[in-house]
Amino acid sequence: MKLFSQLFTATLEGAGPETRFVFELLAAGAASAAGDVEGYKVKALAVQFRLSQKLVSDALGDLIRLGMVLRQRGSPEGKGRPAITYALSPAVAQTLKASGSVYGVHGELLECLFSGAHIGMEVPGCLPSTAKDRQKVTKAGRPAPPGASKQLSACNRLLFATLLARADHCGVVSGIGGPELRKLTGFDEASLKHRLRRLMDLGLIRRYVPGVSSSIFAKSKVSSTYFLNLNHPGFELKGDCTVMVHLAWNPEDKSYTHTDDLRIDVIRYERQLEYSDPVTPINVIRFLVGQRPRVYPVLQIMLYRYASFLLSQHWRALLPGAYLWDDRLYEMIKLDFRKPVLMVPDESAAAEQARLDAEWVEAIEHFYKLAHDIAHEFRSRFGQATFLQFDSVQMSLLPVADDLGYKVITMVVSSSPVGSKEFVWLEEEKPGVVSLRPQTSESEVNLKNRYDLGLLTPPKRRAGKK
Numbered sequence: 030m031k032l033f034s035q036l037f038t039a040t041l042e043g044a045g046p047e048t049r050f051v052f053e054l055l056a057a058g059a060a061s062a063a064g065d066v067e068g069y070k071v072k073a074l075a076v077q078f079r080l081s082q083k084l085v086s087d088a089l090g091d092l093i094r095l096g097m098v099l100r101q102r103g104s105p106e107g108k109g110r111p112a113i114t115y116a117l118s119p120a121v122a123q124t125l126k127a128s129g130s131v132y133g134v135h136g137e138l139l140e141c142l143f144s145g146a147h148i149g150m151e152v153p154g155c156l157p158s159t160a161k162d163r164q165k166v167t168k169a170g171r172p173a174p175p176g177a178s179k180q181l182s183a184c185n186r187l188l189f190a191t192l193l194a195r196a197d198h199c200g201v202v203s204g205i206g207g208p209e210l211r212k213l214t215g216f217d218e219a220s221l222k223h224r225l226r227r228l229m230d231l232g233l234i235r236r237y238v239p240g241v242s243s244s245i246f247a248k249s250k251v252s253s254t255y256f257l258n259l260n261h262p263g264f265e266l267k268g269d270c271t272v273m274v275h276l277a278w279n280p281e282d283k284s285y286t287h288t289d290d291l292r293i294d295v296i297r298y299e300r301q302l303e304y305s306d307p308v309t310p311i312n313v314i315r316f317l318v319g320q321r322p323r324v325y326p327v328l329q330i331m332l333y334r335y336a337s338f339l340l341s342q343h344w345r346a347l348l349p350g351a352y353l354w355d356d357r358l359y360e361m362i363k364l365d366f367r368k369p370v371l372m373v374p375d376e377s378a379a380a381e382q383a384r385l386d387a388e389w390v391e392a393i394e395h396f397y398k399l400a401h402d403i404a405h406e407f408r409s410r411f412g413q414a415t416f417l418q419f420d421s422v423q424m425s426l427l428p429v430a431d432d433l434g435y436k437v438i439t440m441v442v443s444s445s446p447v448g449s450k451e452f453v454w455l456e457e458e459k460p461g462v463v464s465l466r467p468q469t470s471e472s473e474v475n476l477k478n479r480y481d482l483g484l485l486t487p488p489k490r491r492a493g494k495k
Contacts, residue, residue: 030133030194033057035213036124037097044091046215050143050183051088052097053190054078057143059117060125068101068114078145080183089115097121135193141264142190148181148263150231153485154476181231181263188214188224189233192255198443199270199425200257203334206240206250229486233258236428236483238330241323245316247367254330256427256441256483260451262472268451271442272427272471274482275410278457280436287399288329289434291317312391326431331365333426335400337440340407340424347408352401362396406435413463414455429483439483 033056034041034049041049055069071089075082092098096118103112117125132139141148181189191213196202211221228234240253260268277283285293294309295317296302307314317324335358343353369385371378407426411419423443454466454474468474471484479485 030135031131032139032190032194032213033060033125033128033131035194036128036131037121038212040095040097041215042212044095044215046184046187047084048088048091049215050187051080051085052092053143053187055098055117056121056125057140059122060128060130068103068116070112070114079147079180084183132194134198135196135259137266138193138259138264139190141266142181142186142193146265148186149179150181150263151179152230153232153479184216185224185227185231185233188216188221189228189257192234192257196255196257196259197425198423199337199441200235200259201334201425202255202257204252206252226489230488231263232485233261234486236486238326238428239323241321241327243320243324243327245320245324245366246327247365251327254327256425258484259441260471269443271450272439272452272484273411273442274437274439274454275413275463276437276454276456277410277435278460283435285434286329287332287403288325291328292322292325295320310391310395312388313395316388316392326428330428332396332399332403333428335362335396336403336407337425339400339404340419340426340440341422343404344408344419344424347404349405349409351405352398358400359393359397362393362400366393366396407438407440410438410457411440411455413457413461414453417453427483430481433481437482 032053034053036056037052041052044052051074054074069089071082071086074080075085078085089098089100093100093115098121099116099118101114101116103114116122130136188210191210192202192205193200195205207218207221210216211218214221216224225234225237229237234255235258236256238254240251242250259270260272290308291313294307294314297307298311298314299318338358338361339347339353339355342355346353366389368389371382371385403426407424411417419442421444425441425443427439427441429437429439450469452469452471452474454468455463456466457463471479474482474484476485480487
């Protein structure tokens with residue numbers, strides 16, 4: 030999946046986000062048109078896509094400079110100047126026709142983002158403003174930016190669409206780092222950071238786990254992970270996903286995650302503290318020694334990804350105590366972790382390398398086991414809802430607030446399960462027995478609970494505030 034603009038990444042190098050957004054609008058229309066597209070006019074484009082004429086005019090000027098759009102002078106209509114229209118260059122038009130649709134899984138959402146549809150946005154928790162309150166023009170008399178009238182701006186649409194084009198069925202985006210995002214959108218580093226934060230504040234990005242560099246990972250740096258909100262009400266589309274929450278009967282028994290246990294065991298080992306048998310095998314502890322605290326949330330997300338794979342592929346087979354072998358999962362885990370190699374061989378190198386290899390193998394096998402443990406946790410608890418069917422659906426586990434452990438768990442399910450709505454909150458009344466909470470949409474959930482359940486990212490604290 031990709032955007033049309035990504036077919037022309039080299040040509041668009043140096044172009045700003047507004048220029049890329051306008052090009053995507055033109056490209057999407059041309060790719061879906063049955064015949065040749067007639068010349069574009071600035072005013073008509075501005076009206077159709079709810080943009081300022083200046084933004085459209087400037088973007089077209091950039092595209093002309095890049096050789097992607099041609100400026101055409103038509104015959105005068107009566108008295109006055111000849112009409113000016115714009116058209117995609119023949120080479121660009123030919124490439125678009127040959128490519129066909131590129132939007133893939135989230136095509137409907139992407140088409141909405143690159144259309145003239147009004148996408149209304151409010152920061153969750155803020156009182157909605159009336160149409161009368163919304164600013165239409167600036168003090169200088171110019172049209173107010175989209176954010177002032179509660180619309181999703183062109184830049185924010187482009188950034189969200191770029192992430193969406195890389196998202197899986199449940200809206201999880203991984204494997205795309207800051208440099209690549211800047212290359213695909215035209216934002217500089219500061220602007221990208223600001224825009225990502227804005228998407229979180231608007232509820233378009235549910236959760237964000239920052240990437241990290243570590244010697245244990247196969248890649249020199251693991252990219253950030255974004256959990257997108259595919260059911261955001263601003264799109265006014267019927268969501269294809271269901272968000273499911275489960276609140277445990279005895280939450281104090283589930284205060285810690287698996288990576289909490291890993292970190293506790295590693296800290297005790299590093300400080301040479303005396304304690305009863307650790308939960309983690311000693312070779313796995315040694316494998317993790319020296320890692321920064323930031324590594325553990327990334328490791329938890331990796332375990333969630335492995336468990337999501339098990340749940341999606343083997344829901345029925347994940348009976349209590351079942352330990353399944355899946356070559357694809359084992360290979361997935363192996364590819365994520367770097368095999369230690371001695372940098373300076375000496376006389377004892379062979380023995381030391383053998384020890385490192387054994388630690389690595391045991392770590393891989395332990396992570397494989399933890400993936401099963403997490404999958405069983407989710408399978409047993411959501412499986413209590415016998416009125417829901419989970420066969421043949423994709424599942425993705427969503428991280429909740431850091432201090433909740435598994436007291437509450439959340440997952441996103443694509444192709445809403447039979448018997449479910451877009452939001453399902455299960456509460457365990459007694460061990461093994463659940464009931465449905467009355468809330469049927471996320472907007473009905475208390476804002477603090479939405480932060481805790483992983484449905485929203487809490488607002489960033491301002492300097493000086495606690």
